[in-house]
Amino acid sequence: MHSDNVKDDMGPEGDVRSRGDAKERIFVAAETLFTEQGYAATSMRMIARAASVPLASINYHFGSKRDLMEAVYQRVLGADGRRSSYLDKLERNAGGAPLTVTQIVRTFIESTLRLSRKDNVSGAVFKQLIGRAYFEPGDDFIPSEYVQIMDRYRSALMRALPGLPEDEVLRRMYFLVGIVAYVMAGRDVMHLLGRCAPSTVNDPETLLHALMPFIVGGMEAPATLAEDA
Amino acid sequence: MHSDNVKDDMGPEGDVRSRGDAKERIFVAAETLFTEQGYAATSMRMIARAASVPLASINYHFGSKRDLMEAVYQRVLGADGRRSSYLDKLERNAGGAPLTVTQIVRTFIESTLRLSRKDNVSGAVFKQLIGRAYFEPGDDFIPSEYVQIMDRYRSALMRALPGLPEDEVLRRMYFLVGIVAYVMAGRDVMHLLGRCAPSTVNDPETLLHALMPFIVGGMEAPATLAEDA
């Protein structure tokens, strides 16, 4: 431990960095623990210990545990704002023509993947967080930006699938979000399904790539099954 | 058994019923609360209050909170043992020919739905529990019977989709399980996607029916996308 004027020797950035570091470490620890264990099962003391800060520091920087949770979700999901702009760019290139289902689905999946790589200190660890956002019970932490993005995807899919009733498109979009969330959540269900190379199956990136033909096939399927044996 | 002869006046079924009632009420309350709120967020006191039993009664009948959780999962998932026999019956009728993807998927979905209606006192409430089984962090509660059932589905799908590589079939089965679990989990994500008649969208039974063509289309899709604009 050092006394007050030791920090002053580092100049102004010393102060800023020490503040930022503590807050950032709390952020990373909270993101990791909430993701791995869920909100209710994670205690403030676990977060403090993982971030190597005193317990009171969390309340000082973030307020309550609930506030901390909302801050984590806001940052992670808020970084997703570019999803709609990717769609905009595609539609501009198409010159007014409807996008294909493949294009829309690929944009959704790739921006989700990009979200899991950039702007996130914890990178590989955080992958479950968005998936968990849909399953965590209680009040929803999902920011309003997300609603707008989903609306953009909805209208694009409506145009791409004119043969389907509107509510059917909506349901299939529900399935699209759900299955991506499920894969992002990354729960290892494969041990249920028998042996397989774990790297092939558990890596979210590989899985989401394999997901493409599956989703497109599902999206473009007829509303009612032809075969009914 | 018991020292007091007061209870003997009710006859043997009096004893059995009183034991069964308390234990059963605890079971139902636990199933409901674990399902609605998750394991960590549910306290023994909530369960005791919902079941109208004293707190100590839970520990007497079930041991620890963890033991209670495992008992609930065992009973709910264990009731799923008929899934494989449904497949067996189909294959016997087919006389050695491979089942169609539609048949397999329908069997999976319908037995999942049947599971949510029968052999469960809480009926409508429990719907999320199986879905949650795949997402609840921590050690897994999934009984070994499930692994065998999944193996049966895996081999049936392998035969139904001879054009796909084995690991691709496995991945698509992963998607099948995932999306059914997601819909069963029943988290209301539809407010993200814009307005829609809630009854059409939130009712699991309707959703799972709409899921059929989507999944079959995804299952039968080519391994690589033809269109790549």
Place this chain on the structure above:
DNA sequence: GTCTATAAACGGATAGAC
């Protein structure tokens, strides 16, 4: 077997020294 009372530990949040 049922229930009250309590033990022992843990939870989030804060007061106050520095």
Place this chain on the structure above:
DNA sequence: GTCTATCCGTTTATAGAC
């Protein structure tokens, strides 16, 4: 701003009367 010590409610689990 940082950190120690603490308050106080809640948690799981059990002891012991009936």
